[in-house]
Amino acid sequence: MPKQKQLLSIYSRLFECYGPQHWWPGETPFEVMAGAILTQSAAWSNVEKAINNLKAANALSALTLRKLAIKDIATLIRPSGYYNAKAKKLKALVNWLGRYDDDIPRLAARDTAGLRKELLAVHGIGPETADSILLYALDKPVFVIDAYTRRIFTRLGIKPEKDTYDEWQKLFMNSLSVDRRLFNEYHALIVRLGKKQCRKVQKCEGCCLKEGCPDYTLKLR
DNA sequence: GCCCAGGTGGGTA
DNA sequence: TACCCACATGGG
Numbered sequence: 001m002p003k004q005k006q007l008l009s010i011y012s013r014l015f016e017c018y019g020p021q022h023w024w025p026g027e028t029p030f031e032v033m034a035g036a037i038l039t040q041s042a043a044w045s046n047v048e049k050a051i052n053n054l055k056a057a058n059a060l061s062a063l064t065l066r067k068l069a070i071k072d073i074a075t076l077i078r079p080s081g082y083y084n085a086k087a088k089k090l091k092a093l094v095n096w097l098g099r100y101d102d103d104i105p106r107l108a109a110r111d112t113a114g115l116r117k118e119l120l121a122v123h124g125i126g127p128e129t130a131d132s133i134l135l136y137a138l139d140k141p142v143f144v145i146d147a148y149t150r151r152i153f154t155r156l157g158i159k160p161e162k163d164t165y166d167e168w169q170k171l172f173m174n175s176l177s178v179d180r181r182l183f184n185e186y187h188a189l190i191v192r193l194g195k196k197q198c199r200k201v202q203k204c205e206g207c208c209l210k211e212g213c214p215d216y217t218l219k220l221r
Numbered sequence: 222g223c224c225c226a227g228g229t230g231g232g233t234a
Numbered sequence: 235t236a237c238c239c240a241c242a243t244g245g246g
Contacts, residue, residue: 040228046244047227081243085229126229146227191227224246233238 004175006158011182014189021188024136026051029104031060032137033097036129037089038080049079062094062102089124096122108138115140127165135187141180143172144187148194 001009025044026032031051038047053076054060059068074087096118100107107115112134119130127145134140145168153159160167176182 036227039226041226041241042228043226043244045226049244079243081226082228082241083243085241089229124229128228132227144227148227187227194227226243226245229241231239234236 003158003171007172007175010156011186011189014193015185018189018192020185021192023184023188024132026136029108029137030062030097033093033133034060034090036132036136037086037093037124038077040082040086040129042081046079046081050077050083053077053079062097065090065094066098086124092123093125104137108140112140112142116142127169131169135180135183139180141178141183143169143176143183145169145172146187146191146194148190149187152190152194 024032024035026035034054035047035051038050051060057076059065059073059076065073070084070087070091073090074083077083077086077090080086094102097104097107115138116130116134119125119133120127125133131142131144134142135144145165150159150163150168158171160171172183172186176186
C-alpha cells in the first residue's frame with residue numbers, strides 16, 4: 001500500500017474509534033503557547049495544575065509574566081516539573097512576544113517558515129514546541145512529531161530512513177494534504193492512542209506500544 | 222520504591 | 235555529528 005494511503009487509513013481508524021479530540025486543550029493562543037513549554041517531558045495532569053496556578057495568580061499573560069521574577073514564576077509552575085528551567089523558558093517566550101507587542105494575530109499573519117525559524121531561536125523552544133505553537137496557537141499547517149508518533153509508527157513499520165525530527169515531519173507532510181485541521185486532529189489522535197499504552201508488558205492485551213512487547217497490533221480500545 | 226510523562230540545551234569526544 | 239546528562243513533579 002502506498003504510504004499516503006496507509007497514513008490516511010490509520011487516521012480514519014483512529015478517528016472512527018476516538019472521534020474529534022478538540023485540541024489543543026487551552027482557551028487562548030497564549031495559553032496554548034505556555035502549555036506547549038510546560039508539557040515538555042511532563043504529564044498533562046501536572047501541566048493543568050501549573051496553568052491553574054498561573055490563572056489564579058492572574059499571571060497567564062505575556063504582560064504579567066514579563067513583570068514577574070523567574071523565581072516567582074517557578075513557584076507557580078512547580079507541579080509541571082523542571083520548574084526552574086521552564087520558568088526561564090517562559091520568560092524567553094514572553095520576551096520574544098514583546099518584540100511584536102504581544103500581538104498574536106499579527107504574528108499569525110506572518111509566513112510559516114520565517115516564524116518557525118524565529119521560534120527555534122527562542123531559548124527553550126525546540127522543533128516539537130515550535131510546531132505545536134505554529135499549529136495549535138497560530139493555525140499554521142505543520143505536522144507535530146512527538147515521542148508517541150515515533151513509537152507508534154515505528155511499530156507499524158512506517159518510518160523515515162533517518163530517525164530525525166525533520167525526516168519524520170517530511171514523512172507526514174509529504175504524504176498528506178497540507179491541511180491544518182487534518183494535522184491538528186491527526187496529532188491529537190496519536191497522543192490519545194499513545195496515552196493508552198500498557199504499563200505492564202506481561203499482561204498486554206494488544207494496547208501496548210512499548211518496545212519489546214510482542215502483542216502490539218493497532219487494536220484500538 | 223520504581224517507572225514514566227505530549228523535550229530541550231549544554232557539554233564532551 | 236553523536237551521544238550523555240541535567241532539569242523535577244505527581245500518578246500508577
